[in-house]
Amino acid sequence: MMNIALQISPLAQHAYFHQLVDVAQAELALISHQFKPELFEVAGLNWLCIETEPHHLEALSRLSWVQGIYEQVGDAMKPLDVSPNFALHGDFVQGIKYKGKTSEVLTQLLINVGLAYQSDQPLSTIKLLDPMCGRGTTLFWAMRYGIKASGIDADSQAIDDVQRNLKKLCKVHRQKHQLDIGFSGKKNKRGDGRYLTFSTEGRSMRLLTGDARECSQLLNGERFDIIATDMPYGVQHAANEKNVLLIQLLESLLSDWLQCLKKDGVIVLSFNAKNPRKTAVIKIAEQLGFLVDDLGMAHRMSESIVRDVLVLKR
Template sequence: MHQYAILANPGHNRIYFDTALKIARLELEAITQAQGITIEAFGEDDLGLPASVSFTTSQPMDDAALKAIVASSIYYALFEVQADGLLRPIKAPQIYTFPNGMSQILKYVGKTNEQFTRLMINLALSACKTQSEQIRLVDPMCGKGTTLYEGMVRGFNVEGIEINTKWTQEIQAYMVKYLKTGKYKHKVTKSKRNGPDGKKVADCFSVDTAADKADFAAGKLQNFKLYPGDTRQANLLLKKNSCDILVSDLPYGVQHGNKNAKDEKLDRSALTLLEEAVPAWRHGLKPKGAMVISFNEFTMKWRDVAKVLQANGLTVLDEAPYTGYLHRVDQSINRNLIVAIKP
């Protein structure tokens, strides 16, 4: 048997409060299962670490499993627990292309925490079975871009849709400034997406870049696309069966809203928006691709979200380690998430 311990990121407890360790264990189970490794048991011993999770496996973790563990939202440092109780540090493999700061620099009211975003991405990757060489991530309600930046940090191609044009302008300005400041080679192109009738649906802001100059020269690129448009028209913006994972933080009905098609007022019904948008989202998802969306249980329930996804031909993962993530954010937000795959 092999025992490991993860020193928790200092911000982990602050996000999930009393459910922090439970959520961390579920995420680790999903990650290791996807790598073909089974966690036999979680440790209860005090290892002398400030906040940590320890677990036992029947086989040692290979490089792929270590990379997945290092990408977990709880990760701060990894150790192998020796027979005498001593902790042997394990050097973290390099998993990022761009620096983590890409997603962490921006601070604003209503921002989804980067660690929670990373959790959702990890669950989507664990459920995804597309076997793509390079993952393409889409956030069809990308807000100010946290999920997109997290995807870029991980080496993915990313696409985002956001109806708030002020936010999409901020994303474009930030992305270009970040790449220029960091002296990253990049090429910006702008185009438009038309509907079947030939009328413009949305503009498209696209950046091809690479964290390494040699990779850019060799054409080993990451692509960043952004559409200022209506998520319910995602089928007109995304290529069919083009995205491996869809990750999005739905409107909570507190800081967020969605525009109603009949008028320009904010519609607080997130469930109505979901019912209208999921068919378009499904269009862009590859077969065996995975969808992870988070939402406020005070405005809609997990079972209602599951019904919408199932009605659109998606398979909802309704057992651990893909369930059990309900946690309090504040007095008005009780956040949960749901994982589904496209058959």
């Protein structure tokens, strides 16, 4: 056994706020429930200390909140050269900023949660879908892991933005790649079915324009091991209106996404637990036949937003 100190990244503080330690411990438990983490602070930096076997080190390095791993030797801490073995440069997920972007820290958490439910599969065989993917943060994270990813977004501008970002990043980092844009089916004014594919280093992702409520149709019945997405937080409408609209939207979304899951697949859903309430989300999911796991990852972002994460198992 090794005594390990896991340095908590300041970026995670901005993602998980005052519940940082709770979320960190919940994510740590995905690797092993045997860990008994202890929190301490040195020079303004926060650390979680655990005892672990060496074979856990790579998985620990992939936790969304870990900035560095150190071995505790007496009163000293020795930095360990542990690589998460990610492909692509970190700029592909961290270097692109746009309005409405989900934190790349939270996005990595969603992927890690999904992978914990598919732990018996090699990464190269896992397929992931983000049906509300924006400009593709989830897709690029999946590529870094070696997961084949697909995404859908209703904004017809998303593909052009992603293409522009990719050209810039691939030039800066001299990343050899293949990039293709086309239409699946007939061209139409809304742009539904327009797609972008990006491949490099034997890894690939695909982004399509379309309605998240029509994933099964857009993807021609393709099925996925993991669906991971961050729902709209619904703070822009009047209270009664937004509750009704979001519940109706959620029912439509989950009903369609169920058709996109493989047997034993999971949906990892982050959402504002104040609107709709977590109890309403769980009720809808269970009515559709899902088994629901609450991992204790809720964290308050503002007075009107408490972000939470649920796992819906087929």
